[in-house]
Amino acid sequence: MFFCCGAQMSNWAVNGNKRERESTKFAALRNNHKDQLFKKEQIAKALWSELLKTKGCHANDVFKETPSKEEIIKIGLFFRDRYPRLRMGTIYELLKKRDFFECSLILGLCDYGLEERLRNAIENGTSHENGSTYQILSFDFPAVETPFLVASWLILASAAKMAFHSKYFPDSSLLVVVGFILGWVFYNGFTWIKVEYYQLESSYFFHFLLPPIIFDAGYFMPNRALFENFGSVLLFAVIGTVWNTMAIGSALYFLSLYGWFSVSFEIFEVLTFASLISAVDPVAVIAVFEEVHVNEFLFINVFGEALFNDAVSVVLYKMFRNFYDIGSESVQIVDYGKGMVSFFAISLGGTAVGIIFAFAVSLITKFSQNMRVLSPIFVFVLPYMAYLLADSMGMSSILAISICGIVMKQYVKGNLTPTAVNSVKYFTKMLAVGAETVLFMFLGVSAITSPHHFDWTFITCTIVFCLVFRSIGVIVQCTILNKFRKKKFSVIDQFILSYGGLRGAIAFGLSASLPDSMSTKPMFVTTTIAVIYFTVLLQGVTISPIVNWLKVETKEDRQKTMTESIYTKYFDYTMSGIEDIAGIRGKHYIRDTYERLNAKILKPILMQNVAKKDFDASVTVRAYAKITLEEALHLKEQKKRKLDERLTIDRSAISDSSMDIHIPRKRKDTVNKLIEDQASVEMLYSLFSDLLDRKLEDISKQKQINETEELQDDYMAQINVANMRSQQNAPNSSQLQPSASSPNI
Amino acid sequence: MGNSSSLMLRDEEIDEISRDTEFNRNQIVRLYSRFLSLDKKGQGYLERDDFLNVPELAVNPLGDRIVDAFFTLAGDNEQKLNFRQFVRILAHFQPINRGKKNVLNGRREKLRFAFQMYDLNKNGYITREEFKVILNSMVGANITAEQLDKIADRTIEEADGDHDGRISFDEFCRAMEKTDIEEKMSIRFLN
Numbered sequence: 001m002f003f004c005c006g007a008q009m010s011n012w013a014v015n016g017n018k019r020e021r022e023s024t025k026f027a028a029l030r031n032n033h034k035d036q037l038f039k040k041e042q043i044a045k046a047l048w049s050e051l052l053k054t055k056g057c058h059a060n061d062v063f064k065e066t067p068s069k070e071e072i073i074k075i076g077l078f079f080r081d082r083y084p085r086l087r088m089g090t091i092y093e094l095l096k097k098r099d100f101f102e103c104s105l106i107l108g109l110c111d112y113g114l115e116e117r118l119r120n121a122i123e124n125g126t127s128h129e130n131g132s133t134y135q136i137l138s139f140d141f142p143a144v145e146t147p148f149l150v151a152s153w154l155i156l157a158s159a160a161k162m163a164f165h166s167k168y169f170p171d172s173s174l175l176v177v178v179g180f181i182l183g184w185v186f187y188n189g190f191t192w193i194k195v196e197y198y199q200l201e202s203s204y205f206f207h208f209l210l211p212p213i214i215f216d217a218g219y220f221m222p223n224r225a226l227f228e229n230f231g232s233v234l235l236f237a238v239i240g241t242v243w244n245t246m247a248i249g250s251a252l253y254f255l256s257l258y259g260w261f262s263v264s265f266e267i268f269e270v271l272t273f274a275s276l277i278s279a280v281d282p283v284a285v286i287a288v289f290e291e292v293h294v295n296e297f298l299f300i301n302v303f304g305e306a307l308f309n310d311a312v313s314v315v316l317y318k319m320f321r322n323f324y325d326i327g328s329e330s331v332q333i334v335d336y337g338k339g340m341v342s343f344f345a346i347s348l349g350g351t352a353v354g355i356i357f358a359f360a361v362s363l364i365t366k367f368s369q370n371m372r373v374l375s376p377i378f379v380f381v382l383p384y385m386a387y388l389l390a391d392s393m394g395m396s397s398i399l400a401i402s403i404c405g406i407v408m409k410q411y412v413k414g415n416l417t418p419t420a421v422n423s424v425k426y427f428t429k430m431l432a433v434g435a436e437t438v439l440f441m442f443l444g445v446s447a448i449t450s451p452h453h454f455d456w457t458f459i460t461c462t463i464v465f466c467l468v469f470r471s472i473g474v475i476v477q478c479t480i481l482n483k484f485r486k487k488k489f490s491v492i493d494q495f496i497l498s499y500g501g502l503r504g505a506i507a508f509g510l511s512a513s514l515p516d517s518m519s520t521k522p523m524f525v526t527t528t529i530a531v532i533y534f535t536v537l538l539q540g541v542t543i544s545p546i547v548n549w550l551k552v553e554t555k556e557d558r559q560k561t562m563t564e565s566i567y568t569k570y571f572d573y574t575m576s577g578i579e580d581i582a583g584i585r586g587k588h589y590i591r592d593t594y595e596r597l598n599a600k601i602l603k604p605i606l607m608q609n610v611a612k613k614d615f616d617a618s619v620t621v622r623a624y625a626k627i628t629l630e631e632a633l634h635l636k637e638q639k640k641r642k643l644d645e646r647l648t649i650d651r652s653a654i655s656d657s658s659m660d661i662h663i664p665r666k667r668k669d670t671v672n673k674l675i676e677d678q679a680s681v682e683m684l685y686s687l688f689s690d691l692l693d694r695k696l697e698d699i700s701k702q703k704q705i706n707e708t709e710e711l712q713d714d715y716m717a718q719i720n721v722a723n724m725r726s727q728q729n730a731p732n733s734s735q736l737q738p739s740a741s742s743p744n745i
Numbered sequence: 746m747g748n749s750s751s752l753m754l755r756d757e758e759i760d761e762i763s764r765d766t767e768f769n770r771n772q773i774v775r776l777y778s779r780f781l782s783l784d785k786k787g788q789g790y791l792e793r794d795d796f797l798n799v800p801e802l803a804v805n806p807l808g809d810r811i812v813d814a815f816f817t818l819a820g821d822n823e824q825k826l827n828f829r830q831f832v833r834i835l836a837h838f839q840p841i842n843r844g845k846k847n848v849l850n851g852r853r854e855k856l857r858f859a860f861q862m863y864d865l866n867k868n869g870y871i872t873r874e875e876f877k878v879i880l881n882s883m884v885g886a887n888i889t890a891e892q893l894d895k896i897a898d899r900t901i902e903e904a905d906g907d908h909d910g911r912i913s914f915d916e917f918c919r920a921m922e923k924t925d926i927e928e929k930m931s932i933r934f935l936n
Contacts, residue, residue: 486840486931564924566900569883570807571929574859575838577811579932580801582835583779586932592801627899 156182157437170544172287172440173537179444187448199449200442202512205505209435211387213283214398215380216432217307218405225300226406227591232481232489233304236497240305240473241279241312247469249274252461261458265520268324268331273524275316276511277462277531278469281504282306282398284532287436288502288540292547298493302500310398310506311347315339317510318394324518350396354403357386361404362411362606369608372417376424379412380431414607439505443536446508447529453522459530466531471498492550499543502535503528632695639688754828762829766836766849772934773832780828790825806882807862814861834858840931853918855930860917870911873901 141148157175164174226233249271256264285306289299319339323331361382368375383404390400413421474497478489489497511528514521576588712718754777762773783795796812797803805811818837819830837858839850848854863871863879877897884893904912904920912920 484933486933487925487928566880566883566896567921567924568929570879571859573805573807573883574811574862575930575932577802577805577808578835578838580799580805581783581796581811581815582776582932582934583782584932584935588932589801596804628895 157441161437170288170291170540173540175440176444179441180447183445183448202509205509209439212431212435214401215383215405216428218402221406225296229300236305237308238312241309243473244278244469245275245316248465251465262455263520268320272320276507279309279313280306280501281506284502284504292544298496307402311396314396315343315346346395350390350399351403353386353390354400357382358404358407361408365415366608379424411606450525451522452526455523459527462527463534470501474498503532635692790827810862817861838932841927852926856918860914872911
């Protein structure tokens with residue numbers, strides 16, 4: 001039976017002539033050697049394990065010993081004969097990494113002299129128990145290979161992040177170093193671990209690691225700050241990136257004409273490289289800046305630029321790559337024009353996709369009242385869908401998913417219960433931080449596993465040009481912007497802006513996806529990695545001390561007072577009124593129009609329980625609710641502490657600790673008076689209880705609707721609550737209508 | 746049709762206004778044409794109704810407070826605003842320019858405008874009741890009266906330094922210390 005199968009299969013493999021081989025099965029693999037090998041291996045593996053399963057033995061046994069020299073030579077010759085377009089280099093690469101397993105599989109299938117071995121192994125039975133004895137436990141790694149790898153990388157990366165934590169270095173740089181060491185150890189030490197296990201494919205990066213990070217960026221974006229700095233952000237993102245690309249590309253090309261570098265390249269090759277290296281990376285910016293705590297103004301400018309320059313760099317990258325493929329002689333003016341049009345198509349298309357999906361999410365969450373536990377899924381999956389859809393249509397997927405997050409936030413917050421909103425918040429953060437951690441680790445590892453071509457001159461020149469041209473760009477743009485802005489960019493601001501232009505994983509992903517046919521690819525990949533290391537390690541580490549040294553204004557950590565949230569709204573209205581009187585259509589007019597549109601049309605459609613209004617005051621109410629809740633919790637803690645110290649309390653303790661609580665002065669006076677009057681401790685407690693009860697009453701009134709719909713701790717409690725609810729439902733259904741006056745938090 | 750409210754703007758007037766308010770020539774001319782378009786009856790001065798004819802202002806919850814503050818700051822009991830006064834008050838909202846003197850558009854002057862909007866009876870203090878009125882017009886439709894009270898109480902307490910139950914101009918300024926007034930209360934006047 002085996003012989004028949006084997007013979008049939010070897011027939012298929014060997015006797016197919018060139019044409020058959022290049023038939024549908026292999027036609028798709030023609031151009032990419034690695035793909036070719038990989039897919040053939042897969043097919044071979046599949047057929048092979050099918051075969052072995054029928055015989056009940058495991059492939060490992062057949063090739064337990066290393067093949068002899070003759071067998072290795074046979075393998076090499078076999079490939080050279082059968083697959084002439086496969087380079088010898090690749091074969092010996094495989095053999096070097098001791099992937100003889102895969103080679104031998106194909107060999108064996110093609111009946112090249114190992115059939116004997118196989119037959120022996122099968123007929124003699126193997127050390128692995130097959131159907132003859134009962135297997136209590138068996139080890140079958142390939143079945144869980146992929147999920148196992150994913151899980152182990154997640155665990156490894158997260159553990160590394162926790163273990164290597166220092167206040168002198170941002171986490172991202174530590175992770176890169178750890179990844180680098182790990183990769184080096186795996187590659188040179190533990191060679192039994194296959195390279196694919198720790199090599200990041202760029203498709204995994206773009207499809208799985210990047211979306212959560214960008215979604216998190218969009219969802220947590222401070223919308224107001226973004227709106228106020230929109231002009232500068234857009235200018236930096238578009239003009240800045242174009243300037244950087246052209247400048248760096250031309251400078252490098254210019255130098256290459258003088259033979260400074262070991263490899264020469266055409267103009268479009270180097271422009272493609274320049275387009276991917278000049279884009280500031282949002283992932284790196286988040287990772288570094290969140291530990292630096294610069295003020296919001298600087299952060300929003302760097303971060304906004306990093307996020308929105310994706311559209312530009314995608315356009316430039318595609319454009320120059322297309323030009324490279326077409327060949328520099330056949331590019332016409334029309335193509336440049338097309339490139340410019342494509343910029344608008346890509347950016348506006350991505351934005352439109354994002355907005356449409358944001359509306360979709362809002363509508364779905366609005367109508368999902370009876371499915372509260374499940375509705376957060378839409379909050380995550382639909383933006384991801386937006387990302388994938390935009391990517392498939394060639395538009396900027398980063399723009400799509402981030403704008404989706406920005407737009408849908410307020411509507412989702414209104415439609416989901418507070419706990420659900422909280423869960424969404426934390427889950428988003430968890431996904432994003434997890435992805436980011438894994439990403440930086442892989443950045444470290446990939447330095448080892450990528451094909452390298454070190455040209456130190458090229459690397460140094462690139463780094464220098466990146467820094468210099470970015471600074472020039474920032475200075476020029478800020479000078480222009482300062483003429484039109486109220487809040488001007490100071491010299492220190494400009495320095496931070498230029499220094500904070502970090503390159504990161506997106507550049508690496510793009511460089512890894514350059515076509516293999518580009519001969520300069522290894523050099524570009526190496527340089528990209530070098531630049532990323534430079535920015536993440538050097539700039540990332542030094543930016544914190546520099547920020548402190550320059551005394552840059554840091555983010556204020558204090559809590560927003562009630563006064564501020566009211567007065568912000570107040571000033572908004574005032575200023576739009578003044579603008580109206582003076583007949584100016586300025587920022588306030590735009591914002592005002594948007595808010596009116598939002599309140600009148602968008603919110604009633606997209607959110608539940610919202611009547612048409614001319615303006616929206618929920619921000620103020622929410623701020624009030626938040627502040628009082630925090631105060632109440634604070635008071636509760638204090639009360640607990642008091643109760644614990646009940647027996648040993650003395651006067652000074654009370655008066656001291658009463659300073660901690662933010663009791664309005666009048667009440668503090670009462671407290672002091674009571675103490676001076678030597679009132680008993682009891683009266684004080686009743687005073688505290690009074691305050692606390694009143695506050696808690698406020699809060700509980702607002703939370704009444706949502707209480708019965710919270711998730712319980714275990715299934716029994718859940719069933720009980722459901723029973724209670726259905727009992728309430730039956731006799732008197734009108735009781736369950738939420739009162740119209742209590743606001744939706 | 747007196748001197749101060751002539752419908753034609755003479756050069757010396759423009760220069761004088763420019764010196765006074767630090768607007769440049771073009772801005773003044775532009776504001777003048779705006780003034781004329783608001784002054785539909787052609788009286789040479791603006792009244793309350795002229796302001797409230799601006800449609801966006803009519804739906805602005807603080808609309809009439811703004812207009813009120815205009816007239817108060819102009820110091821005109823007759824509720825008439827000529828062009829000079831008009832420009833002078835708008836000058837409060839110029840962005841603060843580090844090179845210039847900023848007499849009219851300094852931080853304190855901006856805050857004074859805001860304060861005047863609150864202070865309904867013009868006694869120099871914002872009482873709890875006055876604050877509630879403002880808050881009601883901004884937020885009132887959405888919350889219960891009790892919550893309105895609480896929010897008002899809380900805000901007053903935060904700002905009330907000397908605990909007299911009302912907010913003076915100095916207390917107001919101090920409460921706004923951390924806010925970036927220069928940025929929030931400035932608009933860019935086009936050339």
